[in-house]
Amino acid sequence: MADRRGISFRDSAITFAFMTAVVAVLAVGLLVVLDPRSQAFWAVKFSDLGTSVRAVINSLPWVH
Numbered sequence: 001m002a003d004r005r006g007i008s009f010r011d012s013a014i015t016f017a018f019m020t021a022v023v024a025v026l027a028v029g030l031l032v033v034l035d036p037r038s039q040a041f042w043a044v045k046f047s048d049l050g051t052s053v054r055a056v057i058n059s060l061p062w063v064h
Contacts, residue, residue: 007015032038 032042
């Protein structure tokens with residue numbers, strides 16, 4: 001019968017850190033979805049990001 005070993009400390013620590021990050025991102029995402037003020041704030045930020053990306057793309061020489 002094969003010797004079954006448990007998960008190593010390194011793997012356990014990496015899994016813990018990853019799951020903590022996932023839970024934090026989901027919690028922040030939920031708060032953003034539920035709060036109209038944060039929705040407005042992030043909508044403006046993403047709009048500014050899109051405007052900046054479009055300006056960079058339009059300034060490239062091969063686009064025109």
